[in-house]
Structure formats: C-alpha cells, structure tokens
Amino acid sequence: MAEDIAGRGDPIKTLQLMWGTADSPKRGPKAKVGLNDLVMAAIAIADAEGIEAVSTRRVAEAVGISAMSFYTHVPDKAVLLDLMLDAAAGLRAGDAPVFKAEHWRANVAFVARAFRDFYITHPWVLQISTHRPVLGPHTLRSYEIFLSAFDGLGLSEIEMDLSVTLIANYVHGAARDVARAKMVKELTGQSDDEWWYAIAPYLETLDFSPYPVANRIGPVVGETYGLGDPDMAFDFGLERILDGLALMIDKKR
Structure with missing residues (x-):
C-alpha cells in the first residue's frame, strides 16, 4: 500500500483551517459550499475508491x-x-466514555477496538504517514480519550504517552493487515480459500520433513483458519500487550 505524507502543506494555514481561525474572504458573493463540505466530499471519495481517487478537481x-x-x-x-x-477522527469519536481506573484493561481494549474499526471503515487513513502529527481538534480529542484510558494508574506522563503509542502502533499494523487482505482479493479476484485450494495439490507432492516444526504446526493452522483469522489474531495480540502493561501498572500500585 503506497503512502502519502501528512504535514506536507503549509503548517500554519493547515492549523488555521482546522481550528476555524483562517480569515474569510471580505469581498465577493457568499460561497456556495463551505470548507466542511469539501472535506466530507473528499472523505466520501476516499472511502469509496481509495485515497488515490482524491484530487482537488474531483472534490470540487x-x-x-x-x-x-x-x-x-x-x-x-x-x-x-x-x-x-x-475530520475523519471526528467521525470516529462519539460521546467521550467515562473510564474507571479499576477497569483499565477493558478501557484500553475498548479504545483499541474502536481504532481498529475506524481503520477498517476508512482504510485510506492507513496510507497516510502521520510522522508529523495532525494537531486538529478532533485528533486531539481522540488522543485525550486514549490517554484517559491510562489515567489514574500511577503512570508518569511519559509512560502514559508511550503506552498509547504502543497500543496505537499495534492497532495500526493489525488493521493494515486486514486492509491488505481485502486489497489482495480485489486485485487477484481470488479469495484466500480459493488460493489455498489451487496450490494444495502441488503442496502435497513436496517433502516437508526438513521442516518438522512447521510441518506439525502448519496443517493445524491451515485447517483452523487458513491464512489467518484477523479477529483471533488481533484479540490474541492485544491480550498479550495488556498482560505486559499489567506488569508495569502493578508495580506502580
């Protein structure tokens, strides 16, 4: 999946538009559409056809x-x-949840799954590198909600931010795998199961004895979920990360 880059445009102009502080035209007739109309139209195009389909002319x-x-x-x-x-971050965030520190695992899992669902709904977001953070009001609200899931646990400010980064990076990678699987199916016109069935006869002719562990594990995995069950993999990975965070949090108490 090719990547575009956030933060490439004029940073001050971008922030002014995000926060509604940009100067409005002082002359001429009232505009037929507003900034939000353009941004929502661009998101709709990206959702339906991918970020590559978004151009200024197409949005106009x-x-x-x-x-x-x-x-x-x-x-x-x-x-x-x-x-x-x-703006897309604003579409993700609903009413801010009220987190209780004693339920921190459920809180973090809730936010992680919400982010994963968001990426799956808007896969084009995965194609834009946000090394330079988007500092708009909706993005900051999402960050606030994520941080709140770790609040009251005795963690330092740095530990809270790094915990958010850990979960966010995991969710980003897991969602990217889901998006790639969908892309591969669309590009090849072949489901993963169909691909397995196509190559199975040839695989049966090969000698896998030099790979005893893989030969033992592979068939079980293949029969269980083929190339992978994304929900199972996500839940497994998330639980292991939460287990690791629990060790740190328990030391703080």
Whole structure:
C-alpha cells in the first residue's frame, strides 16, 4: 500500500483551517459550499475508491464548484489530506466514555477496538504517514480519550504517552493487515480459500520433513483458519500487550 505524507502543506494555514481561525474572504458573493463540505466530499471519495481517487478537481466536482473555486477554501491537496485526517477522527469519536481506573484493561481494549474499526471503515487513513502529527481538534480529542484510558494508574506522563503509542502502533499494523487482505482479493479476484485450494495439490507432492516444526504446526493452522483469522489474531495480540502493561501498572500500585 503506497503512502502519502501528512504535514506536507503549509503548517500554519493547515492549523488555521482546522481550528476555524483562517480569515474569510471580505469581498465577493457568499460561497456556495463551505470548507466542511469539501472535506466530507473528499472523505466520501476516499472511502469509496481509495485515497488515490482524491484530487482537488474531483472534490470540487463532487460539491458542484469549479476547480479554481476549490482553492479559495483549501490551498492544495497536501492541506486537504490533513483536514481529511482530522475530520475523519471526528467521525470516529462519539460521546467521550467515562473510564474507571479499576477497569483499565477493558478501557484500553475498548479504545483499541474502536481504532481498529475506524481503520477498517476508512482504510485510506492507513496510507497516510502521520510522522508529523495532525494537531486538529478532533485528533486531539481522540488522543485525550486514549490517554484517559491510562489515567489514574500511577503512570508518569511519559509512560502514559508511550503506552498509547504502543497500543496505537499495534492497532495500526493489525488493521493494515486486514486492509491488505481485502486489497489482495480485489486485485487477484481470488479469495484466500480459493488460493489455498489451487496450490494444495502441488503442496502435497513436496517433502516437508526438513521442516518438522512447521510441518506439525502448519496443517493445524491451515485447517483452523487458513491464512489467518484477523479477529483471533488481533484479540490474541492485544491480550498479550495488556498482560505486559499489567506488569508495569502493578508495580506502580
């Protein structure tokens, strides 16, 4: 999956648009559409066709304005991508949950699964590198919610942030695998099961004795879930990470 990059556009202009502090045009007729209309149209295109389908011209056409009119709202596609990321984060966040510290494992699992569902719903987000963070109001609210799942556990500020990063990186990787599986099926026109059935006769002719452990484990895995059960894998990995965090948190108490 090819990656685009967040933070490539004018950083101050991007922040002004995100936070609603950009100057409005002082002359001319009232605009037919607003900034939010453009951003939501771009998200809809990305959800349906992928981030590659998003262009300033395509977004402008979607809301019924000219490409030149688009630029009176957003200076370029680089800024648009950041606006999309922040707006999409707002679509993810519902009412802020009230976390109780004694239920921290359930709290963290809840947030992790919510992030995974978000990525699966909006897989194009996985194709945009956010090494430079998007500092819009919706993104910061999501960060606030995630941090709150670790609040009141005796962790330092750095430990809280690193715990969030640990979970976020795991969820990102797990969701990326789901998105890739869907992409492979679309590109090949063949499901994973169909692929297995196609190669099974040839595999049966091979000698796997030099690989005794793999030869013992592989057939069991194949019969259980083929190339993988993403839900099982995600739950297993998340529980092991929570087990590790529990050791750190217990030492703080």
